Amino acid sequence: MKRYDLIVIGAGPAGLSAAIEAAKCGMKPVVFDENAKPGGQLFKQIHKFFGSKEHKAKIRGFKIGEELLAEAEKYGVEVVLNATVVGLYEEKEVTVKIGDEIKHFKGDSVLVSTGASENMVTFKGWTKPGVIGAGAAQTMMNLHHIKPGERILMLGTGNVGLVVSFQLLQAGCDVVALVDAAPRVGGYGVHAAKVSRCGVPFYLSHTIMEAEGEEEVEGVTIAQVDDKFQFIPGTEKHFDVDTICVAVGLSPMSQLLKQAGCKMKDTPGGYIPECDEFGETSVAGVFAAGDVSSIEEASSAMIEGRMAGVSIAASLGYLKEEERDQKCKELEGALDSLRQGMFAPKNRGKMLTKTEEGIDISMNLLKKGYVSDDEIEKYPGVTHTIGVHPVMECTQNIPCNPCQDACPKGCITIGDNITSLPVVDTTKQCIGCGMCVALCSGQAIFLVDETYEEDYATITMPYEFLPLPKAGDKGKALDRSGSYVCDAEVLGVKTSKAFDHTNLLTVKVPKDMAMKARFYKA
Template sequence: MKRYDLIVIGAGPAGLSAAIEAAKCGMKPIVFDENAKPGGQLFKQIHKFFGSKEHRAKIRGFKIGEDLLKEAEEYGVEVVLNATVIGLYPEKEITVKIGDQVKHFKGDSILVATGASENMVTFKGWTKPGVIGAGAAQTMMNLHHVMPGEKVLMLGTGNVGLVVSYQLLQAGCEVVALVDAAPRVGGYGVHASKVSRCGVPFYLSHTIKEAEGDEYVTGVTIAEVDDKFQFIPGTEKHFDVDTICVAVGLSPSSQLLKQAGCKMMDTPGGYIPECDEFGQTSIDGIFAAGDVSSIEEASSAMIEGRIAGVSIAAAAGYMTEEERMAQCESLEQALGSLRKGMFAPENRGKIIKETEEGIEISTNLLKKGYVADDEIARYPGFVKKVGVHPVMECTQNIPCNPCQDACPKGCITIGENITSLPVVDVEKECIGCGMCVASCSGQAIFLIDEGYEEGYASVTMPYEFLPLPQKGDKGMAFDRSGSPVCEAEVIGVKSAKAFDHTNLLTIKVPADMVDKARFFKR
């Protein structure tokens, strides 16, 4: 039986982060993962992260994964793949199935970072080929470069459903609708908005009644539900689809912790272990971090992993208690900033009617996925000014501030509170560099020139679809709801390494359409 200073179960963002921190202190950790590749969910996440610099904001998930793997290698972290941990015991021992053999290991400390599994809902035909989880769709697209289907209906409007819907569009799929039994969009409004302006309709207070087809999915029927989630007769709607994608939440994969005898608790977020502020469970030396201890974003999982790694190193005598407290205090502050705003854990299930600034929330955004024309002007990022200037369509208090750092002229301010709505300073001169547009993880910033030429204005927007339009291309401009509003001409396409694959597409539109045009199709 081999012994290690630290055994980590799971090579995702939390597990790798913990192993790296422990290795930095001089420990010799080993990481086991059942998959053929390390990195967990990070390599499926092609979108840019939210938060601030310390949270790796505006960096795409797969790049963060690459950086973690490189760092793990530099510090000598041993990673064993295709290794399924099948047993965890209170004595901090594990059994691992590697190939055809079951091996036995013992650790001075154990960190469980096994993540979570996708939830599923049942409906007539839910077992037919063509009904898949959103995570499975992401794996097919972003890891194996395979389209999950041609015409897809998405069930669920949390961040996973919204993000994967957009990635389906990027992959060339047609997303016919986003459906949710809840009466409000569950994820970030900026994610909903970028899907909506592509023309995808939202059906809130609806759910799937039946997946149609004999041998596989050929269609789907949805229907409206009442406040008790019962179908309302006569509200059925049919869609021809070949794929139904389900994004209805995650459940922590906490079975190993229960097997070890850790104290567990049943919460709205799933069955999770009781942990202290450093991630230690009720069993001394057994820790948990990431989605296995609470479902959050990957940014939070990485910080939780780092806190656990530092704490494990301190308990093993690799750093002083003072050093541990200093590092953990800084990490806790970073973690705390991600847990603020409208989507903070304490706000789950609550109806938020106003922003932190006292501005009325867009009801249209929550019900239809986009901010209405008569609502957008109430937010401080939406301004009118002569010459080129940014327009910020960020309307919810979410933890994110890359736009503030991106602007070289200080035109955009958020302040010390990372969840504050962005404000455009009309006294500052915008040079039209587009760095704010490219840096926005929610694709919610546009550059406007209301006086581009007589009778016309220009709109510069983020664009992440291929093939890229070319200068001179003509087509239609679409509004926030995805409805065509006017003819448009491409007058500029800018790509740069600093933009990190977010291209800047500039279109010319009639002057009276400058506040409406938010997407372009040839």
């Protein structure tokens, strides 16, 4: 039976981060993962991360995955793939199915970072081919380059539902609607806004009645629900679709921890182990990190993994306790900053009506997926001035600040509080470089020149669709709701390695449309 200093179960962001930190301290860790490729969910995430530099903000998920794998290789972390851990027993014995063999290993310590699985809801026809999880759709698109369907309805408006809906649009799918039984959008407003301006309608307080079709999904009927989630007769709506994506939350995959005898607890976020501040469970030497211990973003999982890695190293004598405490204090600070703002754990389930700055939260955004024209002007990132200037339609307190670092002229400020709304400093001169537009993880920044010509204005917007328009092309300008507002002429498209595949599309529109037009459709 082979023995390791540390056995990590799961090669996702938490597991790899923990193994890297342990290896830095001189340990010899092994990572087992049931998949053919390491990295967990990171390689499906083609969008840019939120947070700050220390959280790898403005970097796309798959790039972060590549960086983690390179770092793991650098420090000699052994990663075993197509290896399914089927048991975690006393004395930290692990049984792993590799090929057709069951092999036994022992670890001086074990970290469980198995992540989470997708939840499902039942409705008439829910077992038909064509009903899939949003994560499965993301795997098909971003790993295997296969369109999940042509016409798709998304159930769920949390961050997963919103992000995957946008990626479906990027893949050339027609997303006919986003549906959620909850009365308000569950994910970040900037994610909802970029889907909405593409013309996708939101149906809040609605859910699926039936998936239609003889052998596979050919249509779907939704209906409005009351405050007890009962269907309201006469509110039925039908859509012709071939695919239904379900994004209704995740459940921690904590079975191995329960099998190991760890003390568990039932929480609103799932069945999870009780852990101390270092991620150690009630079973000495068995740790947990990432979604298996609490459902959060990948950024949080990486920090939790690093904390577990240094804590395990200290517990086995590879690191002094004072060094562990210092490192964990720094990591805890980074983790705490991600757990602030409107979407902080302490605010889950609450109906907030004001931002941290005391501004009324957009009810239209929560109910329809976009900020209305009469609401947008009250936010500090929305300004008017002569010449090119940034317009930042970031209206919620979320942990993110790449825009502040992006501007070479200091036109944008957020301050020390990472969740503050961005502010435009009108005393600084914008040079129109577009770095803020390209690096905004929420695609919520636009460059506007309301004085371009006597009767016309220009708008530079983020654009991540193919084929790219060309200068001189004529098309339609859509507003925040995705409705046609005017014709638009393409003046140019800027691409740069520094923009990391976010193209800057500049269009010319009538002057009175400068604060309305937010998407270009060929």
